[in-house]
Amino acid sequence: MTIRLTPLTVSDHLSRLRAEPPLVQCLTNAVVTNFTANVLLALGAAPAMTDIPGEAGPFARVASAVLINLGTPHADQRTAMLEAAEAANAAGTPWVLDPVAVGSLPVRTALAAELLALRPTAVRANASEIMALAGLGSGGRGVDATDNPEDALPAASLLAAKYGCIVAVSGATDVITDGTDTLRLSNGTSLLTKVTGGGCALGAVTAAFLAVAGDAGPDGGGLVAAAAATAAYTVAAEHAAVSASGPGSFAPIFLDTLWHLDAELVAERLAAA
Amino acid sequence: MTIRLTPLTVSDHLSRLRAEPPLVQCLTNAVVTNFTANVLLALGAAPAMTDIPGEAGPFARVASAVLINLGTPHADQRTAMLEAAEAANAAGTPWVLDPVAVGSLPVRTALAAELLALRPTAVRANASEIMALAGLGSGGRGVDATDNPEDALPAASLLAAKYGCIVAVSGATDVITDGTDTLRLSNGTSLLTKVTGGGCALGAVTAAFLAVAGDAGPDGGGLVAAAAATAAYTVAAEHAAVSASGPGSFAPIFLDTLWHLDAELVAERLAAA
Amino acid sequence: MTIRLTPLTVSDHLSRLRAEPPLVQCLTNAVVTNFTANVLLALGAAPAMTDIPGEAGPFARVASAVLINLGTPHADQRTAMLEAAEAANAAGTPWVLDPVAVGSLPVRTALAAELLALRPTAVRANASEIMALAGLGSGGRGVDATDNPEDALPAASLLAAKYGCIVAVSGATDVITDGTDTLRLSNGTSLLTKVTGGGCALGAVTAAFLAVAGDAGPDGGGLVAAAAATAAYTVAAEHAAVSASGPGSFAPIFLDTLWHLDAELVAERLAAA
Numbered sequence: 075m076t077i078r079l080t081p082l083t084v085s086d087h088l089s090r091l092r093a094e095p096p097l098v099q100c101l102t103n104a105v106v107t108n109f110t111a112n113v114l115l116a117l118g119a120a121p122a123m124t125d126i127p128g129e130a131g132p133f134a135r136v137a138s139a140v141l142i143n144l145g146t147p148h149a150d151q152r153t154a155m156l157e158a159a160e161a162a163n164a165a166g167t168p169w170v171l172d173p174v175a176v177g178s179l180p181v182r183t184a185l186a187a188e189l190l191a192l193r194p195t196a197v198r199a200n201a202s203e204i205m206a207l208a209g210l211g212s213g214g215r216g217v218d219a220t221d222n223p224e225d226a227l228p229a230a231s232l233l234a235a236k237y238g239c240i241v242a243v244s245g246a247t248d249v250i251t252d253g254t255d256t257l258r259l260s261n262g263t264s265l266l267t268k269v270t271g272g273g274c275a276l277g278a279v280t281a282a283f284l285a286v287a288g289d290a291g292p293d294g295g296g297l298v299a300a301a302a303a304t305a306a307y308t309v310a311a312e313h314a315a316v317s318a319s320g321p322g323s324f325a326p327i328f329l330d331t332l333w334h335l336d337a338e339l340v341a342e343r344l345a346a347a
Numbered sequence: 348m349t350i351r352l353t354p355l356t357v358s359d360h361l362s363r364l365r366a367e368p369p370l371v372q373c374l375t376n377a378v379v380t381n382f383t384a385n386v387l388l389a390l391g392a393a394p395a396m397t398d399i400p401g402e403a404g405p406f407a408r409v410a411s412a413v414l415i416n417l418g419t420p421h422a423d424q425r426t427a428m429l430e431a432a433e434a435a436n437a438a439g440t441p442w443v444l445d446p447v448a449v450g451s452l453p454v455r456t457a458l459a460a461e462l463l464a465l466r467p468t469a470v471r472a473n474a475s476e477i478m479a480l481a482g483l484g485s486g487g488r489g490v491d492a493t494d495n496p497e498d499a500l501p502a503a504s505l506l507a508a509k510y511g512c513i514v515a516v517s518g519a520t521d522v523i524t525d526g527t528d529t530l531r532l533s534n535g536t537s538l539l540t541k542v543t544g545g546g547c548a549l550g551a552v553t554a555a556f557l558a559v560a561g562d563a564g565p566d567g568g569g570l571v572a573a574a575a576a577t578a579a580y581t582v583a584a585e586h587a588a589v590s591a592s593g594p595g596s597f598a599p600i601f602l603d604t605l606w607h608l609d610a611e612l613v614a615e616r617l618a619a620a
Numbered sequence: 621m622t623i624r625l626t627p628l629t630v631s632d633h634l635s636r637l638r639a640e641p642p643l644v645q646c647l648t649n650a651v652v653t654n655f656t657a658n659v660l661l662a663l664g665a666a667p668a669m670t671d672i673p674g675e676a677g678p679f680a681r682v683a684s685a686v687l688i689n690l691g692t693p694h695a696d697q698r699t700a701m702l703e704a705a706e707a708a709n710a711a712g713t714p715w716v717l718d719p720v721a722v723g724s725l726p727v728r729t730a731l732a733a734e735l736l737a738l739r740p741t742a743v744r745a746n747a748s749e750i751m752a753l754a755g756l757g758s759g760g761r762g763v764d765a766t767d768n769p770e771d772a773l774p775a776a777s778l779l780a781a782k783y784g785c786i787v788a789v790s791g792a793t794d795v796i797t798d799g800t801d802t803l804r805l806s807n808g809t810s811l812l813t814k815v816t817g818g819g820c821a822l823g824a825v826t827a828a829f830l831a832v833a834g835d836a837g838p839d840g841g842g843l844v845a846a847a848a849a850t851a852a853y854t855v856a857a858e859h860a861a862v863s864a865s866g867p868g869s870f871a872p873i874f875l876d877t878l879w880h881l882d883a884e885l886v887a888e889r890l891a892a893a
Contacts, residue, residue, distance in 0.1 A: 105653045105669045107378045111543035116594050121543065122448070123378045126421055129452045136451075148672055148696055150421055175668070178682075179675045268879070270657035270667065321662050322875025329595025333541070380651045384816035389867050394816065395721070396651045399694055402725045409724075423694055602868025606814070 077255045079301045079346040084309075085337035087283050087302040092118040096138030096285035100278050101125040101155050103145025103174065106271030109325070110141075113275040116332040117306070119282040130154035134161035138285035140169035141278045142189060144182040152185055159192045168195035168284035168296070172277035177206030190233075195284055196240040196300050197233060198277040201226035204243050208232050223249040227256065240300045242280060244273055248304045252297040259301065260345040261308035263315035265324045272311075279303045301346070309343045310335050350528045352574045352619040357582075358610035360556050360575040365391040369411030369558035373551050374398040374428050376418025376447065379544030382598070383414075386548040389605040390579070392555040403427035407434035411558035413442035414551045415462060417455040425458055432465045441468040441557035441569070445550035450479030463506075468557055469513040469573050470506060471550040474499035477516050481505050496522040500529065513573045515553060517546055521577045525570040532574065533618040534581035536588035538597045545584075552576045574619070582616045583608050623801045625847045625892040630855075631883035633829050633848040638664040642684030642831035646824050647671040647701050649691025649720065652817030655871070656687075659821040662878040663852070665828040676700035680707035684831035686715035687824045688735060690728040698731055705738045714741040714830035714842070718823035723752030736779075741830055742786040742846050743779060744823040747772035750789050754778050769795040773802065786846045788826060790819055794850045798843040805847065806891040807854035809861035811870045818857075825849045847892070855889045856881050 097120045102110055107123055114121040124133040127150055134140050140162045142155045162169040171194040173186040186207060190197075199207065201221035208229035223245035230241040234253030243249045248259040266272035283303035287295040314331040318324035331339075370393045375383055380396055387394040397406040400423055407413050413435045415428045435442040444467040446459040459480060463470075472480065474494035481502035496518035503514040507526030515523045521532040539545035556576035560568040587604040591597035604612075643666045648656055653669055660667040670679040673696055680686050686708045688701045708715040717740040719732040732753060736743075745753065747767035754775035769791035776787040780799030789795045794805040812818035829849035833841040860877040864870035877885075 103669070104377050104650050105657050108381055108543060108654055111378050112594065112598075115541045115543060123376070123419055124448070124452065125419060126454060128454045133452065146669055146671060148421075148694075175670070179670065179679065181672060181674045268661045270654060270661060320876030320879035321658065322872035322877075322879070325658075326595035326599060326872060330593030331595075333593035333595070377650050381654055381816060384651050385867065385871075388814045388816060396649070396692055397721070397725065398692060399727060401727045406725065421694075599868035599872060603866030604868075606866035606868070 077257065077297060079257050079259070079298060079305060081337065081341040081344045083298060084302045084305045084340045084344065087286055087299060088306055088335065090286040091282060095120045096282050097122060097136070098139050098141065098278055098282045098285065099124055099133050099137040099158065100141045100143070101130060101151060101158055102141060102143035102274060102278070105145060106274040109271035110275045110278045112329055113332060114278055114282060116329040117279060117282065121278070125151050125154045127153040127157060131157035131161035134158040134167055135165040137167055139281035140167055141172065141281045142169060143172040143174060143274055143277055144176065144186060145174040145274065147182050147185055155185070155189065159189055159194070163192060168281065170194060170196045170198055170277050170281040170284065172198050172274060173203050173207050174274070176203050190237055193237050194239050195296060196242060196280055198242040198244065198280050200244050200273060204233065204241060205229045223247055227251065240296050242300050242304060244276060248308065250297065250301045250304060255297060257297065257301040258347045259304050259308060261305065261312045261343060263311050265315050265318060265321055266311050268321035269325050276304065276307050279307050305344055305346060306335060306340065309340055312343055313339060350530065350570060352530055352532070352571060352578060354610065354614040354617045356571060357575045357578045357613045357617065360559055360572060361579055361608065363559040364555060368393045369555050370395060370409070371412050371414065371551055371555045371558065372397055372406050372410035372431065373414045373416070374403060374424060374431055375414060375416035375547060375551070378418060379547040382544035383548045383551045385602055386605060387551055387555060389602040390552060390555065394551070398424055398427050400426040400430060404430040404434040407431040407440055408438040410440055412554035413440055414445065414554045415442060416445040416447060416547055416550055417449065417459060418447040418547065420455050420458055428458070429461065432462055432467070436465060441554065443467060443469045443471055443550050443554040443557065445471050445547060446476050446480050447547070449476050463510055466510050467512050468569060469515060469553055471515040471517065471553050473517050473546060477506065477514060478502045496520055500524065513569050515573050515577060517549060521581065523570065523574045523577060528570060530570065530574040531620045532577050532581060534578065534585045534616060536584050538588050538591060538594055539584050541594035542598050549577065549580050552580050578617055578619060579608060579613065582613055585616055586612060623803065623843060625803055625805070625844060625851060627883065627887040627890045629844060630848045630851045630886045630890065633832055633845060634852055634881065636832040637828060641666045642828050643668060643682070644685050644687065644824055644828045644831065645670055645679050645683035645704065646687045646689070647676060647697060647704055648687060648689035648820060648824070651691060652820040655817040656821045656824045658875055659878060660824055660828060662875040663825060663828065667824070671697055671700045673699040673703060677703040677707040680704040680713055681711045683713055685827035686713055687718065687827040688715060689718040689720060689820055689823055690722065690732060691720040691820065693728050693731055701731070702734065705735055705740070709738060714827065716740060716742045716744055716823050716827045716830065718744050718820060719749050719753050720820070722749050736783055739783050740785050741842060742788060742826055744788040744790065744826050746790050746819060750779065750787060751775045769793055773797065786842050788846050788850060790822060794854065796843065796847045796850060801843060803843065803847040804893045805850050805854060807851065807858045807889060809857050811861050811864060811867055812857050814867040815871050822850065822853050825853050851890055851892060852881060852886065855886055858889055859885060
């Protein structure tokens with residue numbers, strides 16, 4: 075039986091999230107930390123950016139989900155990231171790895187390998203990063219994806235099988251796989267790539283959705299929750315783009331759209347396969 | 348004689364602030380530093396985010412007021428915070444402590460105790476944080492207040508008496524006390540809790556208003572200035588919420604409203620007791 | 621022959637930038653990193669905020685241009701800045717120094733001298749900072765310019781001659797010099813000083829324009845490119861201010877205006893001498 079993503083599944087996740095807002099701990103980069111917190115708040119989740127050694131671990135034990143994003147991984151934050159990942163594992167807290175610009179940059183590439191070995195619940199990245207993470211490419215240049223999500227599917231499947239994680243590859247068509255089943259989503263707008271953090275914030279939303287994953291079993295539930303996160307995020311972005319005059323006006327309209335996102339808008343726009 | 352907050356007092360503080368913009372040094376968290384600076388600029392103050400060891404102290408000696416916010420207290424910043432608090436004390440510069448998420452998180456809780464012992468001019472926080480700071484509660488979860496400002500009044504009064512500071516407890520009704528007199532303000536909007544930094548920026552505005560406190564004596568002047576800061580901030584927020592479509596559009600409208608905030612709008616909306 | 625800046629030259633730089641987006645590495649302060657990235661994206665460039673030791677150098681070797689901004693120079697970032705400047709020099713990558721609040725603050729003032737000795741391609745700052753950098757003034761208070769760009773021309777010329785760099789002094793009238801030729805630009809809006817990062821982001825835009833500098837020779841090309849950056853930035857800001865209601869609405873409108881900035885708008889508004 076093939077897993078499919080329906081509008082109802084997306085709305086159900088959204089309703090659960092708003093009924094009991096998950097506390098999403100984000101250890102993320104300095105550039106996008108503000109936007110990421112605002113995206114989580116607009117969606118209905120509760121962000122907390124606790125990322126220092128000695129606090130990141132204790133917090134991960136009480137958080138509903140954790141995001142670890144490698145965009146600007148200063149020494150203290152690297153220590154805190156490993157602490158948080160281990161605590162999340164000990165507590166059974168789902169956590170998401172976003173290996174920003176992994177590949178050619180030595181510090182984060184070594185850290186990404188260490189974190190991957192701790193088996194994140196999900197990895198969210200662009201195609202170039204997924205290929206680099208699987209050792210099948212050199213990474214892009216910074217956050218720019220120079221490859222196509224579909225081309226990264228072999229790398230994504232390899233990672234999913236080896237580390238038992240969901241892999242969400244973001245792009246014009248998003249590809250999300252657990253190594254067995256693969257979902258494809260075609261919503262979104264190119265304006266998301268013209269606002270810094272457009273991809274990074276989706277990592278945090280993925281963590282929030284994993285925190286309210288349904289009971290289709292640990293694996294199936296995770297795959298669907300990760301896909302539902304991408305769906306909610308990209309449907310809202312696509313809708314927001316209609317009334318935006320450029321990337322400046324897009325950001326606040328996008329936040330307002332996440333705030334008002336409901337079953338009707340999801341049903342109207344969702345393009346899932 | 349009971350101290351009361353009148354619209355005229357709020358406008359007078361605002362006029363003084365704009366006539367001679369106070370230089371407000373902020374040692375604050377990475378998530379809200381941008382929004383905080385923009386709030387101060389929109390209000391008419393001059394922000395400076397000088398927060399490294401070796402500079403934080405010298406700067407605090409020339410600043411008009413200092414904010415110390417514990418949201419993401421990395422090791423270097425903790426050193427800089429103690430340096431700034433001591434220099435502010437030496438120079439007679441008013442300073443505000445915002446003990447974000449104090450209680451269960453060990454690093455910041457220890458730091459908050461150390462800073463409190465240096466006797467800040469004012470403490471601004473939500474009810475859960477004030478109760479945790481006074482040893483009467485466990486703190487909330489992150490920046491979420493799970494308690495009511497009125498319930499935190501005993502804790503606030505205890506802190507005010509013990510450390511000789513103003514304590515401003517933010518919530519649906521804000522409670523501001525110096526341990527003897529207590530002011531209550533009922534302006535605001537729940538959208539302030541849906542934009543990251545909605546509370547943190549008020550700490551900076553409180554510092555700015557303390558810098559232009561009137562001459563009702565060091566204590567009475569400080570209490571009124573702290574209350575006037577909350578009043579100006581929440582009146583502007585309440586007014587901005589009327590034309591906002593969600594948290595995304597609220598933030599820029601709020602900044603514009605602070606920019607245009609005048610005696611008329613304050614008089615029209617102020618709800619003080 | 622006097623170098624002049626024509627609307628066509630500005631548009632040509634803009635066209636080259638959009639045809640082949642330069643990868644602009646920014647080592648900048650925590651307050652403005654988000655706004656800076658969004659300004660670069662809106663303009664059509666590709667930002668990357670790689671600023672940790674061990675990565676800043678390798679990245680500077682592949683980047684199209686580098687910005688080093690001293691707003692919040694934590695210890696690790698200082699190491700990364702020197703690493704990036706040396707790598708940029710080795711690779712022939714243009715780089716811009718923005719010596720925020722240099723003068724009275726000891727850590728950044730020492731660092732600025734070290735970086736200046738590495739001979740940046742361009743220095744962008746306000747008048748007070750340029751005078752302090754040249755040893756002819758005490759610096760302002762934080763990012764506030766208390767001096768006039770024209771008054772800083774002797775200091776700017778001295779720096780340009782001594783270090784072989786372009787010096788761009790921002791203010792009501794911007795003064796840009798290579799020590800021999802001097803260009804003056806009178807576009808802009810005071811709202812740029814009411815949004816945090818209004819000056820800092822121009823440093824990043826200057827780096828982006830240097831990356832696509834024309835072939836008028838290394839020096840002439842750099843001077844014109846730096847002036848074209850200021851022109852594009854301030855023309856867009858001036859136009860955006862017309863429809864803004866305050867600093868809150870100005871920021872997104874400014875980003876949208878950069879996104880749509882074209883030859884026609886540049887020709888309509890450019891005030892260069």
